[in-house]
Amino acid sequence: MRAVRLREHGDADVLQVEEIDRPDPAADELLVEVASAGVNPVDTYFRDGSYEPVGLPFTPGVDVAGTVAATGEAVADFDEGDRVYGTGIGNGGSQGAYAEYATIPTDRVVHLPDGADLTEAGGAGVAAVTAWRALIDHADLEPAEYCLVHGGSGGVGHAAVQIAAAVSARVITTASAEYHDDLAEYGAETVLDYGRDDLADAVREASDGGVDAVLDHRLDDYLQFDADVAATGCRVVGIGENSPDPGFTNDGAARSKDVFYQFMSMFNTPDLRVPLRGVAHLMDTGALSIDVARSYDLEEAAAAQRAVMGDSFLGKLVIEP
Ligand SMILES: NC(=O)c1ccc[n+]([C@@H]2O[C@H](COP(=O)([O-])OP(=O)(O)OC[C@H]3O[C@@H](n4cnc5c(N)ncnc54)[C@H](OP(=O)(O)O)[C@@H]3O)[C@@H](O)[C@H]2O)c1
The missing domain is CATH 3.40.50.720 (NAD(P)-binding Rossmann-like Domain)
Structure with a gap:
């Protein structure tokens, strides 16, 4: 699969697309085919090394929305093909969502209701939670x-x-x-x-x-x-x-x-699924729209991270692999 990776901390130019093996989900994880990954200021802090340390090479991207491609052996509540969104990956503990596939533990992902849009949901996690x-x-x-x-x-x-x-x-x-x-x-x-x-x-x-x-x-x-x-x-x-x-x-x-x-x-959210479900409900009913100002390819990850810190826009920037 294609994934954005950084092999050293630095400015946005350290972000490069590489061909790497698709990860296998751990027992309590989902493998998600990424439809949309939010671009957040915090992604740039992990990239430049100013936040908590990450293991290198590292794929950024705290937010993810997509469809379940595989489930870990202990997963009971999700099936292949389910639409989901979540947040809280792409930090010191795990690889992120600027990739064609990402794994996410089930304690930070929820089902996406039919009325909620996958592209918007990719930008919803950090911002709306x-x-x-x-x-x-x-x-x-x-x-x-x-x-x-x-x-x-x-x-x-x-x-x-x-x-x-x-x-x-x-x-x-x-x-x-x-x-x-x-x-x-x-x-x-x-x-x-x-x-x-x-x-x-x-x-x-x-x-x-x-x-x-x-x-x-x-x-x-x-x-x-x-x-x-x-x-x-x-x-x-x-x-x-x-x-x-x-x-x-x-x-x-x-x-x-x-x-x-x-x-x-x-x-520090005790259970991310609680606000994730609340936000999903508001998106489903139309009370909350995530305004996707711009969408980027994986190859444009550096431009997306420069824009999130330097440009003025309404709403969110997302990467759609
Ligand atoms: N603690 C947490 O858990 C947490 C979670 C998420 C985000 N954050 C932090 O919260 C901040 C915002 O995140 P974000 O994702 O919303 O960033 P963002 O999308 O870049 O939004 C920043 C906003 O600030 C506005 N702004 C610029 N100068 C301003 C000023 N002097 N007074 C009031 N508003 C001003 C910008 O408007 P213009 O473009 O029109 O100038 C823009 O709308 C970042 O520092 C981020 O790291 C913290």
Whole structure:
């Protein structure tokens, strides 16, 4: 089979397509014929060596969707030909999905309902599971609460806007102007340009004085901002940053409103199948669409990884082998 591999850490040029043996699934694994593999920022961290170590040679790709080609001997709930999607491979413990076939343990893969599209599902894993974990599990988002999603056009952001809208929260999101109409269609009540000078005032105005929950993917930019626009008891969930030194300039703003800060990694999800099933249900019913901005061949993996870090797009980039 063809698989993208890296033999040393480095920039995107280390990604090369090689012809390698098709893997056999272990007892508790599925072999999946890959239809679509999401391209995520974290794939680039594994590639450049800045995240946890991976064994080389290594195939990136945390997310996968496709059809079951073979099952391990202990697998009872899946059959050859089943449509599935999952996440949590392509890290320190396993090879990833930028390949014609990938193996995935059954504790991180679920059946894909008929109404959900395989290409979209390939891009759903990290983005939508992270959004689900942040808003449903950590922020405990309730109907009619105000929820601020920073960067609503991103992979996580556009899933978060739709998941928050699906629980009838009142969604305020920020994005470049070109994506405002799409995000309003995805259920955002208010869409604001993240570059505007009066952003904090605009968020407070849109939320009757303060928001109840925040999804923050750039903590170094927004840790203080989140406290400044918070309502009392606001839950802020932090998933990322550009430089690892976020800090407060006035922590009293957080203290005086009893703001909760929760930082998270999707890889710590106790049972990935729970949010995967929730996300699959929303895709099946049409409440959640994964907007596939661009699709790449295996040979274009380097371009895809450059784009995920450097380009502006709405939604997700995927590789379709
Ligand atoms: N902790 C976890 O488990 C977890 C899971 C998934 C992702 N993450 C992290 O979360 C971050 C986002 O991931 P992603 O996959 O959603 O990335 P993405 O698809 O590249 O989205 C990033 C978004 O940020 C927007 N943005 C750029 N500058 C901004 C600013 N100053 N203020 C607000 N938004 C801004 C971009 O909009 P424009 O293109 O219009 O500039 C883009 O929509 C990454 O750092 C990733 O590593 C963490």
